[in-house]
Amino acid sequence: MTAECRVRSSRIGILGFWLCITLPVNADTGPGSDTSELQAVEQSTTQQIESRTSRAEQWGLDPTEWLRYESLMQGVRGSVSPATLSPLEVLGIHARTADERRRYAEQWAVMMRDDAERILAFQRAYDDAQQRLFPNGLLIDASALASAATNQTATEKLTWQPDDRVLFFTETQCPRCDAVLERLVSQIKQFAGIDLYLIDVSVGEESRIRDWAAARQIDPQWVSDHRMTLNIDAGAFDQVTGHTGQQGQDLPVLILRREGQLAPLPVSRF
Numbered sequence: 001m002t003a004e005c006r007v008r009s010s011r012i013g014i015l016g017f018w019l020c021i022t023l024p025v026n027a028d029t030g031p032g033s034d035t036s037e038l039q040a041v042e043q044s045t046t047q048q049i050e051s052r053t054s055r056a057e058q059w060g061l062d063p064t065e066w067l068r069y070e071s072l073m074q075g076v077r078g079s080v081s082p083a084t085l086s087p088l089e090v091l092g093i094h095a096r097t098a099d100e101r102r103r104y105a106e107q108w109a110v111m112m113r114d115d116a117e118r119i120l121a122f123q124r125a126y127d128d129a130q131q132r133l134f135p136n137g138l139l140i141d142a143s144a145l146a147s148a149a150t151n152q153t154a155t156e157k158l159t160w161q162p163d164d165r166v167l168f169f170t171e172t173q174c175p176r177c178d179a180v181l182e183r184l185v186s187q188i189k190q191f192a193g194i195d196l197y198l199i200d201v202s203v204g205e206e207s208r209i210r211d212w213a214a215a216r217q218i219d220p221q222w223v224s225d226h227r228m229t230l231n232i233d234a235g236a237f238d239q240v241t242g243h244t245g246q247q248g249q250d251l252p253v254l255i256l257r258r259e260g261q262l263a264p265l266p267v268s269r270f
Contacts, residue, residue: 059087060107084221116210116220120230124206127232131203158256158269164191166265167255169237171200172212177252181216183270184254193226199233199251206232 056066069087072078072094081090088108095101166184170177184194201208209230213223222228240255240262254265 061087061091065091112220115224116213119220119223120206120210123230127203127234131234158265160187160190161258162192163258165257166191166194167197167236167240167257167262168194169197169199169233169240169253169255170251172198172208173200174251176250178216180252180254180267180270188222188227193222193228195229195231195257197231197233197236199237201232203232203234 052066053063056063059066061069066087069090072090077085077090077094086108088104088111092101092104092108095104168181168184170181181194181196188194198209198212209232213230218228218230223230237253240253252267254267254270256263256265
């Protein structure tokens with residue numbers, strides 16, 4: 001940025017900063033300029049400035065930080081990282097000092113915590129709506145449950161399909177379940193996702209789900225993207241195991257949902 005731009009920025013704040021970056025310093029604004037074309041350029045520039053400013057503010061960044069993020073994403077980082085990588089993560093990965101790295105990490109941690117709170121709040125509202133609107137409805141359609149004997153061979157030779165989901169029944173205190181979940185999560189890129197059901201959590205105890213997920217370092221982004229869902233059991237466990245012959249089986253209990261059908265998934269596979 002030129003010295004003239006730095007002077008402008010100090011005088012007129014954020015708007016001046018973006019203008020210095022966006023517009024050439026020696027732009028022709030004399031009487032001979034094409035007025036309509038100049039107005040179109042100014043309008044487009046203003047829209048870009050407003051968009052950049054809004055996005056920077058959403059992430060708690062100032063204009064200089066946002067420009068550095070954009071510059072990094074135009075280089076190697078943008079080529080090797082997914083498009084969903086957040087500005088805070090990009091800047092944190094490329095932090096120039098330990099203090100800078102810590103600051104971005106703290107900002108990211110707070111944003112993810114807040115997002116998890118919003119997700120769980122909506123989940124509570126959804127659970128309440130289900131109970132209010134469908135008081136006699138079944139959480140899982142028993143007609144979609146295949147017998148354990150019929151599907152045992154298929155699941156023993158399981159090859160993941162992109163639309164597969166796994167219903168994972170567990171408790172908040174189950175080390176064996178945690179070990180199986182960790183091994184299952186290591187394969188999560190091969191299938192659609194995992195629906196976690198905590199059978200020892202009741203309505204009104206949703207904070208226990210949040211604490212359980214945080215303790216197991218479940219990525220809030222997975223929950224946000226529905227790669228994982230966190231659910232109160234609400235009778236689903238008894239319903240499923242009653243139809244698959246898995247009653248009395250030690251936790252965790254895993255069910256494969258594929259093409260509208262549910263089949264037992266042996267824990268031994270993990």
